[in-house]
Amino acid sequence: MNFKAPPKKSLGQHFLTDRGMIEMIVLAVNPQPGDLLVEIGPGQGAITLPLLRKHGQLTAIEFDRDLVVPLSQAAHGVGQLTVIHKDVLEVDFTRMAGEEKLRLVGNLPYNLSSPILFHALDHAAAVRDMHFMLQKEVVDRMAAGPGSKVYGRLSVMLQAYCSVTPLFDVPPAAFRPPPKVDSAVVRLVPRTPETIGVDDPKRFADVVRAAFGQRRKTLRNALMGVATSEQIEAAGLRPDARAEQVEVAGFVRLANLPSAERVEP
Incomplete structure (x- = not known):
């Protein structure tokens, strides 16, 4: 694997390295034959390659051009990896899904997690589920109920359109470099239109x-x-x-x- 570039602080890069946590994420996603897997921010392939070994096919959206070629090289002989070099906020998930539904996965950059979540929400009708790793504080807000100090706009908007299930916490030591905050993995499953009830x-x-x-x-x-x-x-x-x-x-x-x-x- 030819990942020579160090993590870029400007892009909020923290690469997951803990094998136990990687296994837990892959088990949580549990890809099945025919699934359209799309990974946001694959980084150095920590989740990408195990998913490829299990599923055989994956599309990854990576903003850092220095990671595109090493990712493609690392996937050689493992499975069919399509790397899209683009800002995920400019990706039309609905168009990408076509007649199918996407399964989104990603270790989201903490400085962009809310915009990415709202972007995914805009395309929720084309998404079957999402498994994201984010700052634990954000996951707490996403899943909070009324009366909680962290219940807010993010909680209401996400819960109106999705079921939100925190799965497990990920400590700073699981990353390189270690972030200054705890992380957590969350599952989002978009609701069916008839159960959402939002007219406009x-x-x-x-x-x-x-x-x-x-x-x-x-x-x-x-x-x-x-x-x-x-x-x-x-x-x-x-x-x-x-x-x-x-x-x-x-x-x-x-x-x-x-x-x-x-x-x-």
Whole structure:
């Protein structure tokens, strides 16, 4: 394997090296014949090559051009690896899936994890599941419930469209170089359209963003210009409640009210 370039701090690179953790990730993904596996940020192939050995075929999206050739060389004789040199935020997963559904895998760069998650969410209808390694603090936020100190916009947006299951923690020593934070692996399974219940995704996103924009404010004040007190009550919510007290279904009900988008500030 010809990976000579050191990890690039500018790209937030921390390469997974712990074989036990790699095995756990591959077992969690559990690729089956016919699966369309797509890995985001393969790095030096720590997860790529074991998945290739197990599945035989994989598409990897890598932004660092210095890793493209070494990755392809490392995969020679292991399986069919297609490396796409591109920013993952510019990749159209829906087009890539075609008539099938993708299975996304990745050790996401911590400085880009939220944008990548929201990008994947935009293409959720073309995705069967996702297994991502992220900063543990982010995974905690993703899976948090109402009343938790870390329950917020990320929690609501992801849980509205996916089931979120934290799988296991990964210590800093499992990486080179070791990050300064703990990591965790999470499984996201997109919900079927009929179980999501969001009438207008943009309106839903606007309501959630406004509600959590200023956490200390009540819904009545935070949603000024987005929803009236009467509408908040019509959704079964208390205008004097704060966003972190509202369950996902409550935000869905509020966003689905017909006139919510036409309220004037």
